[in-house]
Amino acid sequence: MKSTLIKVVFCFIFILGLTFLYGQNIYVIHIEGQVSLLLGDEKKSGNLVHGPISENSIIILDKNERVKLIRSKNEICDLKIPGKYKVNQLPYQNTGNNSILGRFCEYFHSFFTNHSSPEAKSAYKSSISAISRGNMAIPKLDFPLQGDLALDAGPITFMWSHTCDTCTYALKIYNFNTKKLIYEQSSKQTEITISNPETQFIDEVKYYWKVEVVGFDLEYLVNTFNVAPKGQFDKNIFDIDYRLGIEDFEWVGTTPKCIYIMSELAALHKPNFAIQYGRSTQIRHPDNIEIKGITENFLYSNLLNNGE
Amino acid sequence: MDVAFSKFRNHRDPTLYDSRIVIVNTGITDRPEVAAAIDYFEKKDVGAIGIDLMFDTVYHLKGDTLLNQALSASSKAVLGFSFKELKGEYSSVSDLKSDPYFANGISKGYVNIASNDGFSIRAFEPFHKIGALEEKAFAVSIIEKLDTTITKDLKSRNHVKEWINFRRKQPGLQNEIFPINKDKVTHYTQINIDRLLSDTALYKREFWKDKIILMGFCGESDQSFSMKDRYYTPLNEQYSGKSYPDMHGVVIHANIISMLLDRKTDMINDVSDAWVYFISFCIFFANYFIFRVLLKKHLFFLVPLVRVIQILQFILFFSLCIYLLVNFNIKLSFITIITAVILSFELFEFYEHKLKKRMQSRVESFAQFLTTIPQYFKTKKIIIQDEINID
Numbered sequence: 001m002k003s004t005l006i007k008v009v010f011c012f013i014f015i016l017g018l019t020f021l022y023g024q025n026i027y028v029i030h031i032e033g034q035v036s037l038l039l040g041d042e043k044k045s046g047n048l049v050h051g052p053i054s055e056n057s058i059i060i061l062d063k064n065e066r067v068k069l070i071r072s073k074n075e076i077c078d079l080k081i082p083g084k085y086k087v088n089q090l091p092y093q094n095t096g097n098n099s100i101l102g103r104f105c106e107y108f109h110s111f112f113t114n115h116s117s118p119e120a121k122s123a124y125k126s127s128i129s130a131i132s133r134g135n136m137a138i139p140k141l142d143f144p145l146q147g148d149l150a151l152d153a154g155p156i157t158f159m160w161s162h163t164c165d166t167c168t169y170a171l172k173i174y175n176f177n178t179k180k181l182i183y184e185q186s187s188k189q190t191e192i193t194i195s196n197p198e199t200q201f202i203d204e205v206k207y208y209w210k211v212e213v214v215g216f217d218l219e220y221l222v223n224t225f226n227v228a229p230k231g232q233f234d235k236n237i238f239d240i241d242y243r244l245g246i247e248d249f250e251w252v253g254t255t256p257k258c259i260y261i262m263s264e265l266a267a268l269h270k271p272n273f274a275i276q277y278g279r280s281t282q283i284r285h286p287d288n289i290e291i292k293g294i295t296e297n298f299l300y301s302n303l304l305n306n307g308e
Numbered sequence: 309m310d311v312a313f314s315k316f317r318n319h320r321d322p323t324l325y326d327s328r329i330v331i332v333n334t335g336i337t338d339r340p341e342v343a344a345a346i347d348y349f350e351k352k353d354v355g356a357i358g359i360d361l362m363f364d365t366v367y368h369l370k371g372d373t374l375l376n377q378a379l380s381a382s383s384k385a386v387l388g389f390s391f392k393e394l395k396g397e398y399s400s401v402s403d404l405k406s407d408p409y410f411a412n413g414i415s416k417g418y419v420n421i422a423s424n425d426g427f428s429i430r431a432f433e434p435f436h437k438i439g440a441l442e443e444k445a446f447a448v449s450i451i452e453k454l455d456t457t458i459t460k461d462l463k464s465r466n467h468v469k470e471w472i473n474f475r476r477k478q479p480g481l482q483n484e485i486f487p488i489n490k491d492k493v494t495h496y497t498q499i500n501i502d503r504l505l506s507d508t509a510l511y512k513r514e515f516w517k518d519k520i521i522l523m524g525f526c527g528e529s530d531q532s533f534s535m536k537d538r539y540y541t542p543l544n545e546q547y548s549g550k551s552y553p554d555m556h557g558v559v560i561h562a563n564i565i566s567m568l569l570d571r572k573t574d575m576i577n578d579v580s581d582a583w584v585y586f587i588s589f590c591i592f593f594a595n596y597f598i599f600r601v602l603l604k605k606h607l608f609f610l611v612p613l614v615r616v617i618q619i620l621q622f623i624l625f626f627s628l629c630i631y632l633l634v635n636f637n638i639k640l641s642f643i644t645i646i647t648a649v650i651l652s653f654e655l656f657e658f659y660e661h662k663l664k665k666r667m668q669s670r671v672e673s674f675a676q677f678l679t680t681i682p683q684y685f686k687t688k689k690i691i692i693q694d695e696i697n698i699d
Contacts, residue, residue: 121469121578124422124431129390129404130557131419132337132525132537133362164365 025052026071026087032180033065038084055088064182064202137162139169139190139211141223143299144272149225150233151197153276154283159191159299160211168214176206176224186214201227225272233273240264254281255290262298271302309430312633313474313542324475324495326566328355330519331479331498331558333526337361339371341501343378345523348508350382352516356453357385358446358565360419360524360558363406372409379410386449387411388419391438400438417449421539421560422469427553428540431469432564434462447564450520461571471576473567473637474543478555480526482533487545488554496562500530520565524558576633579640587640588648591621595652596659603660614653621649 028050035048038058048059048067059067061082069077075092079085139162149156158171171192173183183200185192194200201207208224240261258281265274278295285291334342342361349357366372379385389405405411418438422431434448444452444459451458462470476495477488484492501523504511527534538553539560545551555563567574579587598617602610625645632638659667 121422121431121467121471123424124469125393125424126391126418126420126422126433126436127393127426128421128423128429128539129419130421130429130537130539130560131360131362131388131390131404132334132557133364133404 026055026069027051028053028067029070030066030068032067033062035062035065035067036060053087057087059085059087061085063199137164138218138220139213141209141211141221142303143275144209144223144225145275145299145302146224147226147272148228148232148270149272150228150276151201151203152230153233153273154280155193155195156197156276157191157193157279158209158211162190162211162213164213170212170214171209172212173200173207173209176208182207203227203230228273233276236265236268236270236273237261237277254285254288255294258291259294262294266298266302271298275299275302309471309633309639310428310542310544310547312630314545314547316630316634317475319477319491319493319495319543324493326476326496326562328518328520328569329496329562329565330516330521331496331526331562332504332521332523333480333498333500334361334523335501335525335528337525338501339363339369339375341505342523343371343374344505345501346375346378346382346385348505349516349521350378350384352513353518354384354516354521355518356450356520357382358388358417358450358520358522358524358561359385360388360446360522360561362388362404363410364404366407366409376410379414382414384453386415386417386446386453388446389416390420391418391436391443400436402438415449415453417444417446419446419557419561421472421557423539428542429472429555429560430542431471433469434467445564447561447568450522450561450565451568454518454520455569458568458571462568465575471578471639472541472560472564473574473576474541474563475574476559476563476566477543478526478559481530482527483554487551490545496559498526522558522562522565524556524561526556526558574637576637576639579638581641584641584644588644591645591648592652592655595621595649596656599653599656618649618653622646625649 028048031048031050036045036059037048037053038045038060039054039056053069059079061067061079061084063082065082067079069079069087069090069092071077071092075094077090077092079090139160142159142161143157158173160169162169168186168188169190169192170184170186172181174181183194204227206224206226208222210220210222212218212220243264244257244260258278262274262278265271265277275295275298278291278298282288282291282295332345334345342359346357346359363375379387387406387410389411390403391400392403393400405416418436420433420436421429422433423429432445432447434445435442436445437443448458448462477483477491477493479489479494479496479498483489525534525537535553537557539555539557540551540553541555541560541563544554595617599614602613607613626642629640629642629645632640
């Protein structure tokens with residue numbers, strides 16, 4: 001009897017010891033993008049893969065890449081900002097007790113916390129709205145249109161049309177090739193502005209986007225756009241501006257010049273550039289109310305022409 | 309409650325058919341159709357028209373104008389809206405509602421129904437404070453069109469929440485399957501709005517008189533088995549494990565209305581906590597004497613026998629709870645009582661082996677103390693008498 005007890009205690013200590021030793025390792029549990037890895041001597045390099053990682057290695061994070069690491073005691077490190085990270089110097093955050101004993105204690109403690117009886121009326125909340133909203137129309141996607149979109153023309157406002165006063169919309173943008181969701185934002189308005197588009201999107205990558213009405217499982221419209229190479233927007237504007245200079249149009253006022261450049265950009269099959277130019281002009285000249293109307297008119301005439 | 313309602317009620321009872329309520333399945337909401345139906349019912353002297361549909365957007369189409377005109381001309385219509393509960397009971401805000409273009413001047417009631425898990429519905433609140441105003445539930449607002457005493461009656465019960473006495477199942481051919489309506493019973497008349505409007509001559513004027521019309525979604529068509537606006541209720545024939553939601557929101561409102569119309573006999577009353585604790589104490593007390601008798605007989609199979617007695621008691625009290633709920637609409641809390649049954653033997657042993665001697669010695673010393681009291685007064689009386697004599 002005594003020897004059996006000793007054996008059981010020994011096994012318990014052995015398992016606990018193993019758990020402790022095993023838990024000291026650092027593991028990569030989540031990777032977004034193609035994250036590079038430098039090994040200890042900084043000569044060998046490769047791509048980061050899921051699983052154990054050496055404490056001496058360095059993680060190199062680029063734009064739109066993300067890595068999550070976990071080490072013993074359920075400590076997690078979430079890397080999002082581009083840069084070089086030494087694995088042994090990473091800041092970890094404790095997400096709770098992970099030991100078996102800790103879990104036992106938590107579970108035991110939960111018996112003494114306040115549980116309302118399912119039979120008690122006080123446990124019932126008026127949370128269900130038993131009403132039908134009938135058929136819901138799908139939101140129509142307005143901006144950006146199909147084609148090139150510039151990241152260096154200021155904030156990008158995604159716009160859609162939908163008549164519902166109490167709906168919440170979810171804007172979702174995906175990488176066209178990987179189908180990975182890269183941006184998601186909810187709003188009760190019919191537009192969402194991305195202030196720093198360069199942090200969300202990568203040059204010369206194709207994306208698709210859609211707007212969902214939260215709580216409605218519908219067949220939603222999808223639209224695509226290509227992120228233009230850096231500087232292309234400025235180059236196009238400069239070229240048109242230069243042409244204006246040659247043709248001695250220096251005397252032209254802001255509004256006609258804006259119309260001319262927008263129409264020239266549209267002729268180049270860059271309607272998004274045209275609208276972005278209109279909007280940036282609008283920001284530069286807040287007193288000029290005509291430009292806002294011209295930009296909107298341009299957008300909706302484009303939508304009409306495209307049969308939207 | 310789920311077991312009692314789904315398994316122990318006779319759903320084939322012909323008296324369950326409620327002719328006072330007619331459900332109109334609006335299918336995929338077509339505003340001109342809804343407007344035409346409201347116009348039709350208004351002319352037929354119905355008691356009330358409950359519209360369990362939300363028109364939260366004005367599309368500026370012909371249908372909007374028609375619906376606006378139909379609702380404005382109707383004195384019987386009740387629209388639904390919803391509220392959102394914030395922290396605390398009285399800090400709720402209005403949530404989803406029909407556009408004022410449709411809802412101005414129309415009676416309203418909130419469509420919120422109470423659930424303890426977000427899926428299963430067993431209770432509702434007749435009144436709820438939204439902001440500074442006390443609003444009425446959809447069913448209460450509808451009944452008020454016919455019977456103005458409903459508010460007073462419900463207030464006099466002084467219950468914040470009421471259990472819903474689910475008796476009537478989801479109608480419709482597509483629902484006549486397990487676990488929704490295996491018995492294929494019809495407790496409410498359900499008419500599809502298209503069929504109603506295409507052949508109104510089928511229904512005589514007397515058929516509609518004083519009826520409560522509930523317009524809502526019960527599937528896109530007669531054949532479709534839609535999961536929209538559909539919830540779990542205690543009438544679900546598969547009361548545990550995975551199952552289909554068994555009832556559309558509009559039929560839940562119909563069940564509440566039926567219960568409120570028969571409120572003198574059909575409301576569910578809880579046995580108060582004080583009574584439940586008293587019954588539990590009585591169970592402890594009765595079991596103590598039963599176990600003592602068994603212990604005195606020095607039975608070899610004492611523990612198994614005690615367990616058999618506990619199982620029998622479990623069956624007895626379980627049956628009693630179901631019987632009271634099914635036949636008398638009395639809800640007796642089963643958990644507390646059954647805990648008393650389960651713990652009674654363990655507490656008996658604890659008392660017999662640990663507490664009894666101490667208790668007995670305390671009781672004896674207290675009894676001894678009691679016997680000294682007359683002696684004390686007797687002595688005191690003699691002393692006082694002596695003092696008087698000395699004076």
